[in-house]
Amino acid sequence: MSTATNGRGSMEASAGGTQQSMDSALLPSAKPVQLVDPEGCHTHDDRYPLPDGELLLSAYGHLVAGRRINDQANALVRQGRLAVYPSSHGQEACQVAAAVVLAGEDWLFPTYRDTVAVITRGIDPLQVFSLLRGDWHGGYDPHEHRVAPQATPLATQLLHAVGVGHAAKLRGESTVVLAMCGDGATSEGDFHEAMNFAAVFHVPVVFLIQNNEFAISVPLDHQTVAPSLAHKAIGYGMPGERVDGNDLAALLAVLGAAVDRARDGGGPSLIEAHTYRMHAHTNADDATRYRSADDVERWVPRDPILRMRTYLRGLTLLTDEGEHALSDAADSIAATIRGGLNTEAEVDPAQLFEYVYAEKTSQLREQAEQLREELARDAEAESAGAGDQAEGELR
Amino acid sequence: MTQTTEAPPAGSPHRSRPVPVKAASTFAQALNAALADAMEADPTVLMFGEDVGVLGGVFRITDGLTARFGEERCFDTPLAEAGIVGMAVGMAMNGMRPVVEMQFDAFAYPAFEQVVSHVAKMRNRTRGAVHLPIVIRIPYAGGIGGVEHHCDSSEAYYAHTPGLTVLAPATVRDAYFLLREAIASPDPVVFLEPKKLYWSREDVDLAELRRTFEDGQAPRRIGRAVVARAGTDATLISYGPSVPTALAAAAAAAEEGRSIEVIDLRSIVPFDDETVCESVRRTGRAVVVAEAPGFASVASEIVARVQERCFHSLAAPVLRVTGFDIPYPSPKLEHFYLPSVDRILDAVDDLQWED
Numbered sequence: 001m002s003t004a005t006n007g008r009g010s011m012e013a014s015a016g017g018t019q020q021s022m023d024s025a026l027l028p029s030a031k032p033v034q035l036v037d038p039e040g041c042h043t044h045d046d047r048y049p050l051p052d053g054e055l056l057l058s059a060y061g062h063l064v065a066g067r068r069i070n071d072q073a074n075a076l077v078r079q080g081r082l083a084v085y086p087s088s089h090g091q092e093a094c095q096v097a098a099a100v101v102l103a104g105e106d107w108l109f110p111t112y113r114d115t116v117a118v119i120t121r122g123i124d125p126l127q128v129f130s131l132l133r134g135d136w137h138g139g140y141d142p143h144e145h146r147v148a149p150q151a152t153p154l155a156t157q158l159l160h161a162v163g164v165g166h167a168a169k170l171r172g173e174s175t176v177v178l179a180m181c182g183d184g185a186t187s188e189g190d191f192h193e194a195m196n197f198a199a200v201f202h203v204p205v206v207f208l209i210q211n212n213e214f215a216i217s218v219p220l221d222h223q224t225v226a227p228s229l230a231h232k233a234i235g236y237g238m239p240g241e242r243v244d245g246n247d248l249a250a251l252l253a254v255l256g257a258a259v260d261r262a263r264d265g266g267g268p269s270l271i272e273a274h275t276y277r278m279h280a281h282t283n284a285d286d287a288t289r290y291r292s293a294d295d296v297e298r299w300v301p302r303d304p305i306l307r308m309r310t311y312l313r314g315l316t317l318l319t320d321e322g323e324h325a326l327s328d329a330a331d332s333i334a335a336t337i338r339g340g341l342n343t344e345a346e347v348d349p350a351q352l353f354e355y356v357y358a359e360k361t362s363q364l365r366e367q368a369e370q371l372r373e374e375l376a377r378d379a380e381a382e383s384a385g386a387g388d389q390a391e392g393e394l395r
Numbered sequence: 396m397t398q399t400t401e402a403p404p405a406g407s408p409h410r411s412r413p414v415p416v417k418a419a420s421t422f423a424q425a426l427n428a429a430l431a432d433a434m435e436a437d438p439t440v441l442m443f444g445e446d447v448g449v450l451g452g453v454f455r456i457t458d459g460l461t462a463r464f465g466e467e468r469c470f471d472t473p474l475a476e477a478g479i480v481g482m483a484v485g486m487a488m489n490g491m492r493p494v495v496e497m498q499f500d501a502f503a504y505p506a507f508e509q510v511v512s513h514v515a516k517m518r519n520r521t522r523g524a525v526h527l528p529i530v531i532r533i534p535y536a537g538g539i540g541g542v543e544h545h546c547d548s549s550e551a552y553y554a555h556t557p558g559l560t561v562l563a564p565a566t567v568r569d570a571y572f573l574l575r576e577a578i579a580s581p582d583p584v585v586f587l588e589p590k591k592l593y594w595s596r597e598d599v600d601l602a603e604l605r606r607t608f609e610d611g612q613a614p615r616r617i618g619r620a621v622v623a624r625a626g627t628d629a630t631l632i633s634y635g636p637s638v639p640t641a642l643a644a645a646a647a648a649a650e651e652g653r654s655i656e657v658i659d660l661r662s663i664v665p666f667d668d669e670t671v672c673e674s675v676r677r678t679g680r681a682v683v684v685a686e687a688p689g690f691a692s693v694a695s696e697i698v699a700r701v702q703e704r705c706f707h708s709l710a711a712p713v714l715r716v717t718g719f720d721i722p723y724p725s726p727k728l729e730h731f732y733l734p735s736v737d738r739i740l741d742a743v744d745d746l747q748w749e750d
Contacts, residue, residue, distance in 0.1 A: 137520040138522070142521055142524060143524060148488070149520050153508060156477075156481060159477065159480075159485065162478075162481070163481065163482040163484055163487070163489065164485040164488055166486060167489035170467050190477050190478075194481070196473050196478070197472065197478045197482055351522075355522050356518070357665075358526065361664070362618075363665070
């Protein structure tokens, strides 16, 4: 078979020596890559150097903001300002790293839980919350910051990511696509098809699985009995890697290396980040039915913010003054979100018919007219009613 | 790849194999020419799917495209329909105009989630910021003696999903023009190709059709039904594989002294209420003919629309001649299932004639 669209390396295999060594090169490390441990100390990994202090400090700022965004969004659900919020509390390091490792030309494919990643990528938080507030299904222009709409069906967006990457590759662009999903999504058929397509077409895509242990209530051991989710990569002929999903430094290093490799023509890879969903699936979920408070408590000391703070303070990269500044910046984002969502958004019912086809069909024109007439009648009745009431009050 | 000595070298901008000009072209040749001409005219048009490359598709609709345009423009994928359609979504998001083949109607079902949740909705989800100019080609419907899963009429699934354009050509000329329109459309199109018409012939010059389309002279067909045969006594409303059967029934009725009009919808979504209702108001009687099971079908929708809009012009209830409400039958039984000339004539007879 000729391989104009398939640059995959049978040559790499032979150059790499035995089949055995090629296979091991694709296998994830025995333990998840960790560069800063829960105590905030640097742990060495021969393959992944620690990202430099400036990068860590700026990413840490996003981490602090991300936690504040999660807290604020949860509060807004309780106040009835958001319809629902799938929190990424505890997973903020994955969120931040996924956005930070990408260049401007790259694309990010987030899921419904990846609001913090989308905001970290630079999209106006109020536009992002349009989905969860209920104004419209998506609130931002995907092309503006190269962020796909947040996907609710599981794993379907991974294939779109492959398509974006393949189109970029055919045009000779150096775009890399980072596609996110959770552990539950790895059971879906589209997950398999996306991995396989990416590998067969040698597409510059980095798949990031945030393994947070639960698909709503179903634990990981009901999704898979594979040694790890990253092990699935070898079946597709791409490298897999496991990383401590609460270690910002390790995530930046591992994802950064995968992005670099993809950009250099090295093809796709699969990264499994081991993390934990500290809150329920959404505010509608009762997590106490399927896990104990003790289970959750065990993850508290592994918090991504705590350890990075300790590490950066230990190096004196983070000072009291710096912490105040980051905290103020996070407060300011939260205040913007709060302020924006406390103002009732105008939703125009005429828009219902605007974005179905490029040009409204005659049926949609009729239905738009029907709704317009109904609303006009309602408005007329209301103003007549208000007139009657005013008259009554005068009498 | 075979190449004659006359052919210009690969990669030459002038390298274009002339479309075979014959007195009679087949439906399949028209589709092949439409694909080739669209790919020639627009470098962002890509064709991919299962077996569409070297083999040229199981029905040869993509024959020669890989040889002519290269493996980056017409390529085989792994065997995975959700993957094919899902990848098309991403490619369309990133500036391409993918045309994908589903090989057979029932093989498209694994891609259904991609079609319904993403292909149809992307424009709406993003308030028009992202649109998906994707064509999903589906060789569809029966009458070819195919075994199970090869003969489904799946149009109602797609027609029920807002955001999709659903087309079903019935003539060689429409096959060419509708496919070119579909590829040029800013919206996703489910393009249903009646398998039993692939080998039907028409006296058309494909090169002439190309010139007509590219000069902008071809009248728009998406959303426009056409009167395939004029008549005054009753209207048969049909599309895709059932159109030739409806025309045959109209010809038979003419011998019995009834003048039957036949409407070929061509475009199921958008639906051309105007042409259909104008005809029914004039004739006062209508029968909808379609292969799919009748319950909750496109035929049902047409009946409802006609009764709502033409009630006062109707001399009889609008009837349907459709497939039975059963899974598509095996080859030896399919002739009992498919709308036949006799069944259509029986329905016409039931239209409460005064004579």
